[in-house]
Amino acid sequence: MSDTVIPYMVKPHPVTGIPNGKFGIWLFLASEVMLFGALFSSYVLIRSGAPHWPPEGGLSSEILDVPKATFNTAVLITSSITMVLAWASCKLGNLGKFKLWMGITIALSFVFLIVKYFEYAHKFELGHTPAHDNFYAIYFTMIGLHGVHIIGGIIVNTYLLTWGSKLWKTDSVHFTNRVENAGLYWHFVDLVWIFLFPSLYLL
Amino acid sequence: MSVETHAHANGNGHAHDHGDHGHGDHGHELPFWRKYIFSVDHKVIGIQYTVTALVFLMFGFCLMMLMRWQLAYPGQPMPVIAKWIGETAMPGGVMAPEFYNQLGAMHGTIMVFLGVVPLAVGGFGNFVMPLQIGAPDMAFPRINLASYWIFLPGCILMLCGFFVPGGAAQSGWTSYPPLSDLATTGQTVWLLAMVLIITSSLLGSINFIVTIVQMRAKGLTFWRLPFFVHAQLVTAFLLLLAFPPLEAASVLQLMDRLAGTSFFLPSGLVVSGEQLKVAGGGSPLLWQHLFWFLAHPEVYVLILPALGIVAEVIANNTRKPLWGYRLLVYSVIFLGFMSFVVWAHHMFMTGMGTTMSTFFQTTTMIISIPSVVIVTCMLMSLYGGNIRFTTPMLFATAFLPMFAIGGLTGLPLGLTASDIYLHDTFYVIGHFHYVVAPGTLFALFAGIYYWYPKATGRQMNPTLGKIHFWLSFIAINFVFMPMFFQGMAGLSRRLYDPTVYAHGRGVQELNVVISMGAWALGVSQIFFIINFFMSLKNGEKVLENPWNATTLEWAAPSPPGHGNFLTEPVVYREPYEYSVPGHANDYSPQFVAEGK
Amino acid sequence: MDAHSETSDVSVDGHHESPEEFKKHLRSYYVVFVALLCLTAVTVGVAELKLARPIAITVALTIATIKAGLVAAVFMHLISEKKVIIAVLALTALFFALVMALPSLTLYEHRHVIAGMGN
Numbered sequence: 001m002s003d004t005v006i007p008y009m010v011k012p013h014p015v016t017g018i019p020n021g022k023f024g025i026w027l028f029l030a031s032e033v034m035l036f037g038a039l040f041s042s043y044v045l046i047r048s049g050a051p052h053w054p055p056e057g058g059l060s061s062e063i064l065d066v067p068k069a070t071f072n073t074a075v076l077i078t079s080s081i082t083m084v085l086a087w088a089s090c091k092l093g094n095l096g097k098f099k100l101w102m103g104i105t106i107a108l109s110f111v112f113l114i115v116k117y118f119e120y121a122h123k124f125e126l127g128h129t130p131a132h133d134n135f136y137a138i139y140f141t142m143i144g145l146h147g148v149h150i151i152g153g154i155i156v157n158t159y160l161l162t163w164g165s166k167l168w169k170t171d172s173v174h175f176t177n178r179v180e181n182a183g184l185y186w187h188f189v190d191l192v193w194i195f196l197f198p199s200l201y202l203l
Numbered sequence: 204m205s206v207e208t209h210a211h212a213n214g215n216g217h218a219h220d221h222g223d224h225g226h227g228d229h230g231h232e233l234p235f236w237r238k239y240i241f242s243v244d245h246k247v248i249g250i251q252y253t254v255t256a257l258v259f260l261m262f263g264f265c266l267m268m269l270m271r272w273q274l275a276y277p278g279q280p281m282p283v284i285a286k287w288i289g290e291t292a293m294p295g296g297v298m299a300p301e302f303y304n305q306l307g308a309m310h311g312t313i314m315v316f317l318g319v320v321p322l323a324v325g326g327f328g329n330f331v332m333p334l335q336i337g338a339p340d341m342a343f344p345r346i347n348l349a350s351y352w353i354f355l356p357g358c359i360l361m362l363c364g365f366f367v368p369g370g371a372a373q374s375g376w377t378s379y380p381p382l383s384d385l386a387t388t389g390q391t392v393w394l395l396a397m398v399l400i401i402t403s404s405l406l407g408s409i410n411f412i413v414t415i416v417q418m419r420a421k422g423l424t425f426w427r428l429p430f431f432v433h434a435q436l437v438t439a440f441l442l443l444l445a446f447p448p449l450e451a452a453s454v455l456q457l458m459d460r461l462a463g464t465s466f467f468l469p470s471g472l473v474v475s476g477e478q479l480k481v482a483g484g485g486s487p488l489l490w491q492h493l494f495w496f497l498a499h500p501e502v503y504v505l506i507l508p509a510l511g512i513v514a515e516v517i518a519n520n521t522r523k524p525l526w527g528y529r530l531l532v533y534s535v536i537f538l539g540f541m542s543f544v545v546w547a548h549h550m551f552m553t554g555m556g557t558t559m560s561t562f563f564q565t566t567t568m569i570i571s572i573p574s575v576v577i578v579t580c581m582l583m584s585l586y587g588g589n590i591r592f593t594t595p596m597l598f599a600t601a602f603l604p605m606f607a608i609g610g611l612t613g614l615p616l617g618l619t620a621s622d623i624y625l626h627d628t629f630y631v632i633g634h635f636h637y638v639v640a641p642g643t644l645f646a647l648f649a650g651i652y653y654w655y656p657k658a659t660g661r662q663m664n665p666t667l668g669k670i671h672f673w674l675s676f677i678a679i680n681f682v683f684m685p686m687f688f689q690g691m692a693g694l695s696r697r698l699y700d701p702t703v704y705a706h707g708r709g710v711q712e713l714n715v716v717i718s719m720g721a722w723a724l725g726v727s728q729i730f731f732i733i734n735f736f737m738s739l740k741n742g743e744k745v746l747e748n749p750w751n752a753t754t755l756e757w758a759a760p761s762p763p764g765h766g767n768f769l770t771e772p773v774v775y776r777e778p779y780e781y782s783v784p785g786h787a788n789d790y791s792p793q794f795v796a797e798g799k
Numbered sequence: 800m801d802a803h804s805e806t807s808d809v810s811v812d813g814h815h816e817s818p819e820e821f822k823k824h825l826r827s828y829y830v831v832f833v834a835l836l837c838l839t840a841v842t843v844g845v846a847e848l849k850l851a852r853p854i855a856i857t858v859a860l861t862i863a864t865i866k867a868g869l870v871a872a873v874f875m876h877l878i879s880e881k882k883v884i885i886a887v888l889a890l891t892a893l894f895f896a897l898v899m900a901l902p903s904l905t906l907y908e909h910r911h912v913i914a915g916m917g918n
Contacts, residue, residue, distance in 0.1 A: 016417060018884065020342040023413045030444065030888065031405050031446070034891065039455075041493075042452075045489050045492075046489065055484060070839065081829070088825055134466070141466075183874075194866045195860075198862070199859075496898055555905055556908030559901075
């Protein structure tokens with residue numbers, strides 16, 4: 001199968017105007033919209049059915065760590081711009097700058113996860129596990145699934161930063177497209193957090 | 204999912220894509236494990252899916268044949284086979300109720316998710332679709348590989364359910380909580396297996412959509428696509444957008460089972476006389492909504508590829524164009540769209556208010572319209588045709604009245620008033636089996652007989668094929684027709700012993716008829732299995748186009764090699780130009796230039 | 800074929816532009832970045848006001864939608880994206896709305912008759 005050429009892997013299709021990879025990643029993101037949509041819908045349904053929310057009383061913002069989450073929001077937003085700058089560096093032909101910005105993006109992702117770890121650890125210390133009540137169940141599940149997506153992004157971005165960047169030498173346009181597609185995924189992950197943060201922490 | 208209509212699809216770049224492939228290694232032979240095991244070739248992957256799916260269809264069928272013993276002869280020890288199954292599941296040779304429930308849940312799950320869809324989409328979609336659009340392979344061959352190799356472990360994991368303490372999932376293929384939340388380990392195995400299978404499906408659907416939109420041959424505009432491809436495109440969108448909510452729901456149920464959450468557990472639940480020690484505050488209906496949000500479009504995933512296959516076989520064997528091709532395409536797109544807004548008709552009995560139940564009843568009635576249009580177009584396609592009753596055509600023709608029965612019997616279920624009586628009875632089982640068994644499965648058989656020569660270079664034996672058809676057709680009606688009467692008598696589904704109720708005893712004789720029919724149906728498949736394997740070695744050899752068909756796949760060699768086509772295919776006309784007046788042949792293939 | 804020559808002809812949306820023009824897009828990215836940080840601060844600030852629930856929800860989600868819109872339009876280039884992608888997303892948005900709205904609507908039309916709901 002090494003000699004089957006797939007058309008429009010890099011060149012945009014004359015009618016749709018996009019290469020295959022970009023179309024593919026947007027379709028994947030469409031399915032992710034439905035995944036997180038179902039979870040948000042579950043949150044709405046369970047919360048609407050609860051006599052008061054949070055079930056144990058008080059306010060979400062008192063139970064959850066708003067300062068850490070606000071910091072994390074800023075971290076994620078920053079990682080989004082650094083991701084865009086990584087792609088822009090590819091467009092402008094600068095592999096060195098790409099590696100810098102991509103490296104920062106990955107580092108920021110780890111910061112996000114570490115802060116999250118501290119949040120979770122503190123909750124577990126207090127005995128506030130997912131089983132405690134549905135407020136925590138939703139919090140841990142949605143944030144957790146979002147976290148799994150961050151890890152996925154880290155893996156992809158690390159690949160592009162290391163072995164993946166070899167493609168730059170033979171086909172820089174193809175590589176740039178891959179960075180762009182990875183960026184689209186990463187921005188989506190940021191986008192989900194933009195809704196998760198107020199929905200869970202502030203309301 | 205409106206794709207732009209284009210008058211001229213330009214060259215697909217075969218000639219000028221040097222920049223596109225990074226590692227040209229022309230013409231070197233791949234090692235066995237990369238050629239046949241971890242292959243990126245859509246044809247190999249299609250065959251892998253086909254063989255796997257056929258094995259699971261047979262396994263799921265066997266599960267049902269076991270159930271049919273208990274239903275026909277409740278509480279009677281089963282001869283011979285009970286010994287192999289063991290004392291836990293069949294103490295003293297008599298089926299334990301828990302085992303009956305496992306058989307029921309796993310039969311449904313396996314037939315739908317490990318059998319029909321992998322065959323219809325993974326098998327036929329993968330093998331035929333790229334050929335029909337003139338593509339060298341799928342847009343993402345390695346993702347295609349990943350799809351199958353995530354699917355297969357999912358299947359194996361699903362089977363492992365039978366071997367864990369407590370046995371396999373036993374809360375119905377629908378896995379309703381609270382029962383499923385509290386069920387034995389097998390349910391967790393089911394959920395994990397579903398996560399793998401759903402992931403495989405999502406990857407596949409992305410591949411299908413990009414391939415169909417981006418990789419069509421020169422001249423192959425949207426309105427020249429074979430109906431099979433339109434059907435696969437709509438199906439791919441259904442899978443893409445409907446599966447994620449079930450994936451989400453599976454995560455939530457896993458959290459309930461493994462992390463002690465109460466997403467689906469209401470407060471105050473008492474189990475075996477004891478208050479359940481959970482936080483509560485959850486909603487069993489939440490699961491139902493998320494499950495059916497997928498599972499309703501899923502049934503259209505079950506039928507759409509079948510409609511595609513039937514269309515191809517009918518056009519080819521009537522030697523005339525499909526009647527109402529554009530109408531068919533618009534209908535299938537409308538059907539796909541509507542399938543997302545009917546799901547709560549599975550939930551009419553959950554205490555829904557009248558506004559919402561009227562809404563879902565209305566959408567359900569509306570969705571029957573495109574189905575009727577499609578079947579009508581296919582029936583009209585037969586009229587005035589020069590019909591050849593080849594084996595595929597027998598199955599495709601039988602599909603029409605069988606699917607019609609299935610569809611029509613769905614109407615009383617979609618109307619809330621009659622659904623009150625019929626919900627969760629054997630009537631429902633009769634309804635959906637008519638659509639999937641003599642419906643989709645017959646269409647899939649038609650597809651196997653039709654495309655076998657393309658995949659193998661040999662024809663299946665027509666005599667064995669006809670015997671397979673007639674025996675199956677007769678037996679299958681004995682299996683499912685009586686179920687409508689049982690349901691109308693009030694017999695519930697998922698009932699271990701129907702004779703505990705007077706109304707069950709009243710229709711118990713039918714259970715014997717159905718079981719005999721089921722076992723006869725099983726035996727009938729032997730003719731197919733023998734034919735399938737025998738023809739690999741002894742079938743009549745064929746060239747590229749043994750059926751004198753018009754669509755692109757028949758331009759490729761039988762079987763096609765890597766890259767599929769010997770020369771770049773170009774499309775010159777509509778897909779079903781049969782019996783064009785003034786032509787010497789009764790068919791004008793899409794891929795042959797004018798004046799050949 | 801020179802693997803690098805194509806990058807000197809940069810493009811955001813398939814239309815080729817010079818590196819100088821592309822750098823103008825960079826400016827829009829920085830602007831959006833600052834806007835996102837500001838809007839985050841606003842979100843948290845408004846939450847401190849502890850407004851009535853319905854208003855709080857409306858304000859917070861509106862701001863979130865604006866932020867998401869900026870990310871989608873600018874960072875994800877949706878503002879200049881091709882029709883086929885917009886069509887797929889429009890369809891998805893429709894089904895997203897369905898899965899968000901219908902389950903809750905169905906459950907809460909007649910709350911008092913729902914058995915086994917919450918507590």
